[in-house]
Amino acid sequence: MAVSYKDLGLVNSRELFRKAIEGKYAIPAYNFNNLEQMQAILQACVETKSPVILQVSSGARKYANATLLRNMARGAVEYVKELGYEIPIVLHLDHGDTFELCKDCIDNGFSSVMIDGSHHSFEDNIELTKKVVEYAHKHDVTVEGELGVLAGIEDDVVAAQSTYTKPEDVEEFVNKTGVDSLAISIGTSHGANKFKPEQCTRDENGILVPPPLRFDILEQIEKRIPGFPIVLHGSSSVPQQYVATINKYGGALKDAIGIPEDQLRKAATLSVCKINIDSDGRLAMTAAIRETFAKQPAEFDPRKYLGPARDELKKLYMHKNINVLSSAGKA
Ligand code: G3H
Ligand code: 13P
Ligand code: ZN
Secondary structure, eight states, rough: OOGGGGGTTOOSSHHHHHHHHTTTTTTEEOOOSSSSHHHHHHHHHHHHHHOEEEEEEHHHHHOOOOOHHHHHHHHHHHHHHHTOOOOOOEEEEEEEHHHHHHHHHTTBSEEEEOOOOOOOOOHHHHHHHHHHHHHHHHOOEEEEEESSSSSSETTTTTEEEOOOHHHHHHHHHHHHHHHHHEEEEEOOOOOSSSSOGGOOOOTSSEEEEEOOOHHHHHHHHHHTTTTOOEEEOOOOOHHHHHHHHHHHTOOOOSOOOOOOOHHHHHHHHHTEEEEEEEEHHHHHHHHHHHHHHHHHHTTTOOOHHHHHHHHHHHHHHHHHIISSOTTTTTO
């Protein structure tokens, strides 16, 4: 039997995005695959009084089991009440690639879905996105579409090169599909290696500085669809202290470079109202786990290394909400 997100106490993204654009901040969209990530995300967002989008990718569904994940998200509303402060929670499908997958999520308590048709032709992307929107809107579920291709890995789809969103396409796409938000490509990409060192310059301390995001493209898009909610994927900043800790304790991360936080801060003040972060969380947890293993080699209780990893993740997401997205205090 179908379950509506409304019966679970979840919300769709419509009102959150409206307020975020008006208030010049962005809603955090954090991915989860397990209990510790879910705990860290919710604790961080409750303590900073931030709305949150809990994201489930196809990879997460394969890893953790779709039924278990969505039931964890159902528990999220009760858990935040226990933590003492109610925040709006969206349960979102990240990078849905078929109508059937989106429908399955809509029928099982998701309040928002992404249909990522960016790897199809413009026409096929419109057709697929429209079909998802028609079904989703019957259930008051919001839909994110994508135009332009991000380099990196999106679930099973790997794109070697990014293709920037063409501003001249956005009006037609938004009008013909009826989507509620649009993910665009302006220089971000998935994963921890967003730029090659040769694409970067160096600052006075020799630190690599990546090329800036294409705010000119964002500006042109905003002119064509004023006030329309824009989404940035691939928005991890790849904190260098985590990279250093991972490598110090046996890791082998090479040329790991992310999007500087000031660029994301600027995007959040514009029409970007959802910022997707996953890789930074992976780095935070891996750094903490490697450090525990190195310093306490006799430890074998998973709680003793997953606990510190969860705490580091919570710290990181509190920092994002307060200092990067400015979503803190908006719930
Ligand atoms: O956009 C990709 C997200 O980081 C999810 O990654 O497909 O490995 O779960 P995943
Ligand atoms: P990052 O790999 O930069 O964290 O991007 C995550 C993302 O876009 C999830 O959809
Ligand atoms: Zn993404």
